[in-house]
Amino acid sequence: xxKIIVLGSVNVDLNLNLINFPNKGETTFSNNxxxxxxxxxxNQAYYxxxxxxxxxxxxxxxxxxxxxxILKDFDTNKNIKYIIQKNNNVSGSAIILNHExxxxxxxxxxxxxxxxAENFKADLIEEGDVILFQLETPQEESVKxxxxxxxxxxxxxxxxxxxxxxxxLTILENLDFIILNESETESITKKNPKIAILExxxxxxxxxxKNIIITLGAEGCFFANDKVLKKYEAKKIKVKNTVGAGDSxxxxxxxxxxLTKNVDEAIRFAINIASKVCESENIRLxxxxxxxx
Numbered sequence: 001x002x003k004i005i006v007l008g009s010v011n012v013d014l015n016l017n018l019i020n021f022p023n024k025g026e027t028t029f030s031n032n033x034x035x036x037x038x039x040x041x042x043n044q045a046y047y048x049x050x051x052x053x054x055x056x057x058x059x060x061x062x063x064x065x066x067x068x069x070i071l072k073d074f075d076t077n078k079n080i081k082y083i084i085q086k087n088n089n090v091s092g093s094a095i096i097l098n099h100e101x102x103x104x105x106x107x108x109x110x111x112x113x114x115x116x117a118e119n120f121k122a123d124l125i126e127e128g129d130v131i132l133f134q135l136e137t138p139q140e141e142s143v144k145x146x147x148x149x150x151x152x153x154x155x156x157x158x159x160x161x162x163x164x165x166x167x168x169l170t171i172l173e174n175l176d177f178i179i180l181n182e183s184e185t186e187s188i189t190k191k192n193p194k195i196a197i198l199e200x201x202x203x204x205x206x207x208x209x210k211n212i213i214i215t216l217g218a219e220g221c222f223f224a225n226d227k228v229l230k231k232y233e234a235k236k237i238k239v240k241n242t243v244g245a246g247d248s249x250x251x252x253x254x255x256x257x258x259l260t261k262n263v264d265e266a267i268r269f270a271i272n273i274a275s276k277v278c279e280s281e282n283i284r285l286x287x288x289x290x291x292x293x
Contacts, residue, residue, distance in 0.1 A: 002129030004048050004258055005056045007120075007145065008041015009112040009136035011092040012066040015243075018099040037073035038283060039092055039112070040134040040162060040247055046284050047251025047273070048132070049079035051259070056128060058083040058120055060137070062111035066091035083124060087114045092136070101239045107163075112137050117145035125149055130258050132158040132250070139168055146174050156258075160250055164188055173208030179250055181215045197222055201229060213267070215249060217242070223267060232267055235275040244283035249274040 016030040045057040057080050061067045070091060074082050092112040097104040115137040131149065133142040149155050158177045161167055164187040172178070185193045189203040193214050201224040204212050215221040220234040253270035260266060276290050277283070 001258075003054055003056055003127050004052060004130040004132065004254060005058065005124070005128035006041055006045040006048060007058050007115070007131065007133040007137065007142055008044065009039035009092055009107075009109075009134065010037065010042040010059045010061060010070055011039035011094045011107065011110075011112070011136075012036075012069055013038040013094045013096050015096045015098065018097055021097065021099050021102075021104065035069070036283060037070055038094065038096075040136050040160065043244060043247035043283065044132060044134070044160070044251040044254075045080055046077060047248045048255045049077060049251075050287055050290070051252065051255040052079060054079055054081055056081050056083060056124060058085070058115070058124075060085040060087060060111045060115040062087060062089045062091035064090050066093060067111075083120065085115055085119050087111050089114055096243055098241070098243065101242055103243050105243075107136065109136070115141055117141045117148070120145055126153070128155065129153075130156045130158065130254065132160070132254055134160045134162055135164065135167070136162070139171060143168070143171055143174065150174065158250075158254055160246075161188060162246070169207060172204065175209045177211045177213065178204060178209045179213040179215070179253070181246060182217070185214050193222070194219070198229070211263070213253070215246065217245070221249075221267065221271070223263060230264075232271060235271060237275050237279050239278045240281050241283070242278060244277045245274045247283075248277040248285075 013036045015034050017032040019029050022028040045055050049055040061070050089111040092110040093108045095106045146157055156176045159175050160179050161184050164184040167188055182193055185200050189200045191199045193200045201212055212224045218234050220232045223230050249270045252273040253266045256266035256269040
């Protein structure tokens with residue numbers, strides 16, 4: 001069995017728990033502040049790595065104090081093999097605003113936008129049979145690598161189209177799986193999946209995607225392909241944090257699917273993991289905290 005390759009972003013996250021989200025021109029207070037290392041790419045690679053012997057994570061970092069924080073955090077995750085592209089830009093960062101189980105995230109792309117497909121060596125490609133990417137690095141660079149890989153070997157390609165701004169629809173024909181939330185679905189299909197799920201699925205299938213997972217937070221998720229449309233219910237929990245829900249779902253689903261090739265089992269597993277993350281104030285939980293042996 002090959003390895004999971006994650007192409008993606010890494011950021012220093014500045015987290016604030018707000019008393020309220022400010023209106024235009026308004027100043028508000030935070031009752032807590034902390035820094036953490038995140039980015040969709042890194043968070044998803046982390047949750048893949050909990051259930052794999054080794055995950056390859058390709059990212060770009062800058063030449064600044066944030067890069068030092070990122071590298072220090074990388075040293076704590078031994079199941080991830082890092083393929084780091086360094087540049088003279090500032091490292092990626094994000095401001096994460098939390099209030100009553102809702103969040104707003106502002107990302108400074110920084111060095112993430114300097115990631116280049118040409119710097120990903122061919123011998124590393126040979127190690128993988130799954131590729132996961134998001135859109136916090138240049139999508140045209142990810143597509144270059146994916147098209148190159150498709151010509152040379154069998155791989156399963158996953159996309160989390162986040163953020164979905166300026167989305168290139170030609171990417172869709174290259175995908176085996178797309179995993180997206182309600183707002184991303186609506187941005188791409190121009191339909192609300194809560195009231196027009198069939199139209200959303202039909203649109204994505206016609207664009208060439210083979211398998212679709214649409215997550216709807218507390219309302220669960222849908223899985224669809226050209227043979228099935230199935231709804232999965234979310235667990236009833238007391239939510240403390242929603243920031244890590246999507247990334248933990250993605251990473252744990254892909255890892256379980258990689259091991260079992262069973263979509264139903266993988267979705268149920270991912271719902272369980274994401275639920276435990278939402279019950280915690282932390283974005284990245286350990287195996288012990290997830291109660292997994």
